[in-house]
Every structure is written in structure tokens, then in C-alpha cells.
Amino acid sequence: MSGSHDHAGGGPVGDLTSRVHRLDPRAKIVGLVAVTLVGVSTPISAWEVWVACGLVLAAVAAAGRVPARVIWVRARVVLPLVIVVAAFIPFFRGGEVVASLGPLDVSREGLEVLGSVAAKATIGTVSAVLLGATTSVPAIIRGLETMRVPRLLTLIAAFMYRYLFVIAEELRRMRSALASRAYRPRTALQAAALGRMATALFLRTFSRGERIYLAMLARGYSGRMPRLDPLRLARADAVFVGLILLTLLPLRVIS
């Protein structure tokens, strides 16, 4: 169950000047989370709603000119987990047996669970990928902040994002240095050197945190992060959210 985070992902792609990219981050958060909520709350009997969700996502991707390859590369983190669910299908009991694999029966119920989980996970993951591909992380954080997420959390998130690359790069170099000194753990019990390395990294991180604070003070920081221009919703934002809701909600209600 390990998914290490590949930092090659993340960050806007596609046509950075597209209408989707230029939308207010709040509109994209609301719109794409709405697609996820509709998709996730839809039962398999109303599968046509999933198709509608997929079409909406495809339209967003097309309008933002987000290449399919990027969506595939970033969304495939979810694939191993869907495969795990698939592996457990034969263990579902009850329901009509539609196929037998040796001693294991595959029931209709099991297949329905798999189909449902795969569809919902795809819709949710692709929504998140499209949000990230059309919106910079700082913009997402600003959007969340305006949507009443506590300021302490958005501030931590902003610093986290800024220093993630710096610290991940330090970690990568430290791991290379370990490997080049013939460190090749074969079991979890030999992982202690990783712990020591983590401490060295933490102490570096800690003193960096202190130096950052000094640098902030030196430029007049007095406990309040200065605010930039307020985000302003435009008509395009209302249209974006409106179109998504008008497409999906009625269908969801009648299905």
C-alpha cells in the first residue's frame, strides 16, 4: 500500500492562458468538487450520471487543453488500489454467480462493486488532476483561504509547498549519499540509518524555519501575513460552476 509521491507531477500544464486556467480558483474548486460529489453519490443503477460526469470532465480538459497523457500519468496513482479491490471480488458471497474461476465464484454483486468503485475513483481522481493541471497550488491555497479554511492551515500549506521542493531535493541527495556508501537495507529492521538521516534532515529543516522567520522579520513582518489583491469572481466563474451544476444536478435528481 505504498504510493511514494513523485514530484514530477503537480503544477499547471496545458494552455496556461486558457479560459479554464484563468478562472478564479474558487470556481474550479467548487465546480470540480461538485463533479466528484455527484459522481461518488451516484449508485450504479444510475450509471448514466457517471457518463455525464465523464463528459463534463472531458469538456474541462479540452477547454484547458490538458493533454490526455498528463491526465493518465497523474491519475494512475489510483490504479493499484482499484486492482486490489478487483482482487477481492471472488471473496464476495451471495448474489448471482456469473462466472467461475476454478474454485472461486465471481458474483454479480462483486462485479457491481468493482464497476462502481472504479467509476467513482476515476471521476474523483480525474477531477483532482484537472484542478491541479489548470490551477497553481498557491492559487488553490488562496482559494481555500477565501473559502474560510482557517488561516493557520493555509499558511502552513503555503510554506509547505514552497519548501517541499527544497527539502525533497535535500532528501534525494542524502539518499544518494547513503546508497553510494553501499547502504542497501534488505529488511525493515535495517532501516535505522534512514531514521538518522531523517533527523539530520529535520535539524536542517528546523534551523531553516528559524532563518526564514528572521528573514520575514527583517522585511517588516509583524505577525500578519500581508494580503494580496482580493480574488474577484467574474461572470465566467459563475458560468463555469453554473454549467456544471445545470448539467449534472437535474440528471442526478431524476436518475
Add this chain to the structure above:
Amino acid sequence: MHIPDGFLDGSVAATMAVPAVAAVAYGVRRAGRTLDDSKVPLLGVTAAFIFAVQMLNFPVAGGTSGHLMGGALAAVLLGPWLACIVMAVVVAGQAFVFADGGITALGANIFNMGVVGALGVGLAMVLARRILPANRTVFLSVAGVGAWASVMLGALLASAQLGLSGTVPFATVLPAMLGVHALIGIGEAVITVAALSAVLATRPDLIDGAGFGPLSTAPLTPAAEVAS
């Protein structure tokens, strides 16, 4: 594991969001009272640190590998409530930036991978201080056992949530999940103990409070003083 969208039943997802939001909200309120503003960048870089160390892979049985979660480490270094906040930001960041873990499963993921470890290990530290002698061995043992237990508890909770949602058959999944995570937990414990013993050796002041961490107690050391 990061539970994606659609793996949890709506009611399970909503139920799990309650304790997650409660813990983080309480942490934020508490921080608002006790935290001075010099600590915000420190918390931010610590979150980046946790995010980064979650990339630390180590071998588990059969050619697979596990990675560090860091909840126990965060609990000891930051104290339980700040650890809750930092872990929540890390897990949310993974969902928003890397589509790893679903937005609708965010509550469950924050609870399983953050709150449980942070509060569980934090609580264990407080209890240990009350009833056990205060020394290095006890401290490291509690941290190690806590790290292992937090991984197991997280796996147990995730299995239960998936089982209750009808996504996987609970009785079949549980042994597999616990089996794998018993080994991943060993890696977590070994790394956590090694990391903390190194902190004890070099900067014991940082874990002075043994459970309430430096950020709420120790004064800021001016970087210049460290440098000279």
C-alpha cells in the same frame, strides 16, 4: 494507504470527517491561543519535511516496500495537537496536489494517517510520563511501540471503513492489511526510534516536553546564535 474517492460509502465518509474536523479544529483553536507567530514558518517547513520523509521507502517482505508515515515522529517533535494540524495539511496537500487520496475521503484519510498517530502517540507519551520512570529507554520504547501501533491502527480503521462501505469483504481484507502493516509498522518504529535517539543525542531541547514538543515550550533560538 490513501483511500481514493468512491471507495467509501457516503455515510462512512461523512462519519469519519467528524472526528477529523473536530481534532484539527481544536488544534487550530489551541494553536491560536498558545502559538506565537514565529512558529508558523517552522510548522510549514516541518510539514514539508513530513511530506518529504513519506517518500522514504524501505523494504518489506517479498520484494514490496513500505514508506514512512511520520505521524509518531511528528507527535513527539511537535506535540499531539500541532502534529494533527501538520499531518492534516500534508494529507490534504497530497490529495489536492498529487490526486493521492480522494477529496471526499479526506476526513477518513486525515483521521487514519494523521490524527490517530498524532493523538495516539501523544496520549501514550503523557500516560507513560505519569506511570513509567522518565528515562531514555522508556521514552524510545513508547515512541517505537506507538509508531508501530499507529500504523496498525490506521490499517485497521481503513479496513473497517472499506468493509463497512461494502467495497471489500472486511473479514478477508483485515488479515491481509494487518499482516502487511505489521511489517510496515516495524519499519516505521525502527526509523522513528533511530530518528528520536539521534535528536536526543544532538538537540535534546527539542523534545524536552516528551509529548508536548518544542514548538509550544522552547523559545526560538536565534539562527545567529546557532551559527556563531
Add this chain to the structure above:
Amino acid sequence: MSCAVHARGLTHRYPGGHLALEGIDLHIGHGERVAVLGPNGAGKTTLMLHLNGLLTATAGALEVAGLEVCRRSLGELRARVGLVFQDPDDQLFMPTVHEDVAFGPLNMGLGRDEVAARVDAALAAVRMSDAADRAPHQLSQGQRRRVAIATVLAMDPMLLVLDEPSANLDPRARRELVGLLAEIDRTMLIVTHDLPFAAELCERSLILSAGRLVADAPTDDVLADDDLLAAHDLEMPAGIALDLITRRPRPGAEPAELSLRAGG
């Protein structure tokens, strides 16, 4: 306001007991460009942190940019004195270059238009206007250093203090930095152990050693005095010939040499 820095018996003892600065008497006039040299642990960084009130003297007095350094003057002081830290990654803590450069002016309470104008001017001064919307981690080391200088220039400080500005730069980035600093018309204090760098930019050099000011003289004299340098763990890098180094004039000082600089 002809006095940029005026210290009388400036002394700093850290809470741990370490005496980092001891009886510094120093006068730096408006418009000077001065190098602060000295081995590691000499107190250079401590002195720098005093200059905008991040530390305060445990004895003696310090006046910077016309202000007595004390708690009450902090806000004004930090607007008048710009510190550029050694590691640009410490200084650039906001998600984008633009936000970072705007951070100081916004803290000064300036209006939106004024902030925007200052950000543009500061980025233009360090030739980084194109990078306004980029994230710091997308920039090269030399570019980061220049943006770090812009974050401070945007506050329009009277005194600019730079800590090891040439650290980690390759020769080309270092030369570009020299050219850029030579064009900035501010009183400047450059803390460095890169002696040729000091020679290129500063007419006057100080040596700080074990918390004391042990030399204060024209840079040429300081760098030519091998015994003085050796006594304080300083030395010129191998292969450096001082007479091959051209000092960059201060802006407006000698127009005749300005064209020469543009060519070099």
C-alpha cells in the same frame, strides 16, 4: 542624513554567555560601499542582525540610517535597512517571485499601486522582470540571489546589507552580480570572505575578528597587508593578482569609468 551607521562601543553577549561583539566603534557615511571581512565566527552575522534590530546591543549604542536602534524604532528601521541573507531560499519564502518582492512593501503599509510600482522597479533593477510569476524553485542560484536583492530593494532602503552575496555562484553569475551591485546607488555593507569580491566593489574594508574591529582602512591597503590577513585567518585565493582587479565605481562617481564598466 549623512550618517548611515554610527556605532559606539557596540557590544553583544548572547544569552548563552558568548561575547559575539565587543566594543565596536564604527562610522559609515552615506553612500559608502564597505566590505566587512573576517573568519567564520568573527561576529559578522551578529553585526548584520543588529543593523536592522533583529538583535539589540547588550551594551553601547547603535544608530542606523538616522534612527537609534531600539524597540520603538523597529518598524521604521526595517524599512530603512535591507538585509539580504546568505541563502536565497531562506529569503524567498513566498510561493511566487512577485509575492515575495511585494511582501516588504505590503508590510510597510503602502497602497496597492505603489506596491505594484515598486515590485516592477525592483525586479527591473535586478533584471528579473520576466520571472515575476515564477516560483523560486524554478530559478537558478544566481537568479534567486538577484530576486532576494529585489525583495529588499522594493522597500527602498537607505542601507543595504548583504551576507556572503557571492557564495555558491559560478563565475558568470558572480560577475553579473558584481555588475548589478555596482549600479545600485545605496549605502552598502557587504559581509563576505570572498576578498576579490570585496576588492571589486568596495573602497573601504573592515576586518572583524573574535568580535572586535581590528582593521578599518581602504580595501587596497587591507588586502595588501598579508600579515594582517593571516593574523585573522584570511587570505587571497591562489592565483589572484590584485592589480588585475578593477574596482567598480559608485554610481555617479566617475562618469568616465561608467562606460568602461558597461564594456567589462
Add this chain to the structure above:
Amino acid sequence: MSCAVHARGLTHRYPGGHLALEGIDLHIGHGERVAVLGPNGAGKTTLMLHLNGLLTATAGALEVAGLEVCRRSLGELRARVGLVFQDPDDQLFMPTVHEDVAFGPLNMGLGRDEVAARVDAALAAVRMSDAADRAPHQLSQGQRRRVAIATVLAMDPMLLVLDEPSANLDPRARRELVGLLAEIDRTMLIVTHDLPFAAELCERSLILSAGRLVADAPTDDVLADDDLLAAHDLEMPAGIALDLITRRPRPGAEPAELSLRAGG
């Protein structure tokens, strides 16, 4: 075993698509000291990571210290090739210098006595024997660099690869490092953009630019060719006179100059 590095058409393309090395043909003989020069992003670090199998070629072949670089040879390869990273803090993480230097030999599965002997010898070679029980973070930058070299020397590598060894050193620490490296009797590859440093230590220099090997010649010729340097974003620092730089001989090469080095 007269061949230390032998690359034929070595090519590396990162998963993201970036072509970092393209058709490198290179032969380095046993006992040579070679500088790898080039601007940032030229592929220097990528090349270095290939030399002990931290990266593997996407095309072409590489043989290092008598071993074909491939998955099977990794363990042996890492014992034969020592990498010294640019920032000693990336390399040193154990509580004491002694434990850090022992880490590599212990990973190689050596016995206790052998490890102890190697640690002593490695620390002596970098003149840090007195620091064995100290914590790395208590050491100066120059001392840390020397300990980082010891951590690798203790593995008794045939080939020593150093990444920007002179970065962040003050002139004295830099001079001490030059003296120390001149005495180490190994095949040595020095990746740097400090051209005078290359001039002091290496007879032969390569220039890597945009992933290609664009020069491979005696260091004196390379550094005297201003057009070549400029074409690849390299330049000598201001004030450097090449004729003031003395090349350090390889150990045992010319005993007459050894005494000269001890004096300088």
C-alpha cells in the same frame, strides 16, 4: 586494471524526457586526476551519478574500475567508486565523525578490526584524527568537507569522484583541501566550475556542455582558450593570473616539487 573509466556512447534520458547525457565517449586511465568542467545543467552531476550506478545509462555502455555498470555489479561498484557530494551535510548524519566514517566499511561487511583500521587511516589522510569523537555539526565547513572525503576513503575506492569540492570554502580551507587532495593517491575525477581549482590539481580537463563532451585536453590548453570557455558559459574569476597557479603533482610523480608544496 589500467582503465578507471571507459564510456562508449553513454547516454542518459530522464523519465521526464530531458536528455542529460548524449553519446559520451571517454577514457580515463588509472592514476589520472581529471577535472570535469561545465556550466550548471550541463550534465556533470548526472555523469557523476552514473559512475557508481546511482543512475544507469539509457543507451551506450559504461565500465568503471573494471566493472560493467549494471544492477548485478552495484555492491562491488559502490565499494570501488567513492562519491563525495557537494554539501557535506548531505553526507554526514551520524552522531560522531568516527561512526560516520565507519558507516561505509560496515556496509561492506568488513570485520571490526579492519573497520577500525580503515577509519583511523582515512581520518589520518584528511588530518582529522583528532575529531573522531566529535559531532559533524560542531565542525567548520572545511573540516566537514574533509570528513566527507574520509567517509569515502575508508571504503578504499579505486576511483574518487568529487562534486564541487571547493564550494563554500574560505580561501584557507580551500588551500588546505588542495594540499590534501594532491597527496591522495587515487584516480580522481573533480567536477567543478572553479577553474583555478582545476588548474591547481588536474593535468587534464573535460568540458561537458548540454550533455555532450565538447573538450578533452590538457587543463592548461582548455583554460587558455577563452573562446572555448565563453562558448560554454565558463570563465576565469576576475583577477586570476593562470601563471601564478602551480599545478600540484600526483603523488610520487616528481618528488622535487613535493617539498615546494609543503612550503606553499
